[in-house]
Amino acid sequence: METLLSPVVLFFLLGAMATLIRSDLAIPETIGKAMSLYLMAAIGLKGGVEVSQAGFTPDLVLAALAGLALSFLLPVPVFFLLRSIGRLDGTNAAAVAAHYGSVSVVTFVTGVEVLTGRGMAPAGYMVAVLALMETPAIISGLLLASRSGGQALQARGKLLHETLANGSVVLLVGSFLIGLIAGKPGFEPIAPVFEGAFRGILCLFLLDMGLIAARRLRETRSLTPVLMVLAIVFALMNGLIGVLVGAGLGLDAGSVAALGVLAGSASYIAVPAAMRLALPQADPGLYLGMSLAVTFPFNILIGIPIYAAVAEMVAR
Amino acid sequence: MTSRVANKTRLDILVDRPLLSVVTDILHDTRVTGHTVLPALEGEGAHGPWYEDQISGSQRKVMVICVAEPDTADRVLTLLQPLLDSHGIVVMTSQVGVVRGSKFA
Known part of the structure; x- marks a missing residue:
């Protein structure tokens, strides 16, 4: 309940309500895009600064490897559930499955806010895990598509470029490295922009996302009702797998939840x-x-508190 | 005045932004000398409404405009034809008069 009453979540609900009552409330697309870039730069910088202070720990390596493996493997059960229960063809099932192996930056940012509010802030290196989990799922999804007799992959060279040079990945990794190089002394002068305004801009961005x-x-x-239900099942199933993997690796409770x-x-x-x-x-x-x-609102409203609660129970 | 105007074919091609390079590659392959890409704000089609979508970017649409010789335009259409359904591309053609006709191959 505490999570549901946080300004971040309430702004998300306000956006959703505004759409449902057909209000003319709108945030210009370019401002939404700018806020998205700001949030990625801010979360990358903060993660890099934290790692510069804590150093490269074994937990960082374990979490990174777990993130890579999860991103690559999670699409597989999703794909088969979409084929069998969702009745999707191979191409559509593979495309959807790839989305569930990859990650949502805004869900992560909101999750970090919620977890920090509960006194279980995740380790800074989880930003690196976030960046690492963006792309392996794309490869996994394309392998599933080709193995299931889907269409031949289009534009391989362009796809490779799109995957590796994707703007969100470049910004996340780049700002993480900048934070790592600059450290706390270098970050302090720019902290008013990237730390002071962070929560307010996150609220506005969640309004836009709502x-x-x-x-x-x-x-x-x-979307059919079955696919809507599956979108929630995938969130819970994958989220709990993530929590159990994190706990199995011995990460702290905040990082397990993240x-x-x-x-x-x-x-x-x-x-x-x-x-x-x-x-x-x-x-x-x-x-x-x-x-x-479906999955994004579910995670913002219900999923994050569930993952946090389970993490508190199972983590060290 | 009229003698300065050359008859050409104009192509208006509506395509999802991630697939823009598929169209521009065809324009380059067929030696169309130039094109202009315009953003599309919103619309509605067989799959429902769509909007300028800069968050995911996957359904953001752009309009490609080019002017070419009728034969060149036909070659562009021939190459685009197999992609129309799979890539969700919409193409319109019209006959137009242009000044400085030599600029449009």
Whole structure:
């Protein structure tokens, strides 16, 4: 309940409500994009600064390897559930599955805020894990598509470039490295921008995401009730797998919960653009509808507190 | 005045932003001398409404405009034809008059 009453979540609900009552409230797309870039730069910088202070620990390496493995493997059960229960063809199932192996930056940022409020702030290196988990799922999804007799992959060279040079990955990794190099003394002069304004801008961005998610849910024509249920099942299933893996590795409770948040989230920035290029036959209404209109709100409102609660129970 | 105007074919191609390079590659391959890309704000099609979408970017659409000789435009259409359904591309053609016709191959 405490989570639901935080300003971040309340702004998200305000955005969703505004769309549902057909208000003309709107945030210009360019401002939404700018806020998204700001949040990624800020979270990358803060993570880098924290790692510069704590140093490279074995936990960092373990969490990074776990993130890579989760991103690559989580699409597999998702794919088979979409084929068997969701009745999707191989191409669409693979495209959707890739989204569930990758991660949502905003879900992670919101999760960090919620966890910090509960006194279980995750380790700074989880930002690096976030960046590492963006892309392996794309490869996994494309392998699933080709193995299931889907269309031949389109534009391999461009896809490789899109995957490795994706703007969100470049910004996250780049700002993480800047934070790592600058350290706390270098970060202090710019902290008013990247730390002082962070929560306020996150609130405004969540307002925008509430508007976008509710609009997509209202207007989607691709989602069936079964797929909506699966979008929640995938979040819970993957999130709990992430928590259990994190606890098994002996990470601290905050980082365990953060790994759960990452595993339970679904991409709606890096993967949709890559899938549109690589599997143009797949329906964007399906993968964006499931990840953005169902899984994202579920995680913001219900998933994050669940992963945090389970992490508190199972972590060291 | 009229003698300065050359008859050409104009192509208006609506395509998802991530797939723009598929279209521009075809324009380069067919030696269309130039094109302009414009942002599209919103619309509605067979799959429902769409909007300028800078967060995910995957369904953000752009309009590619180019002017070419009718034969060149036909070659562009031939190459685009197999992609229309799979890539969700919309193409419109029109006959236009342009000044400085030599600039549009």
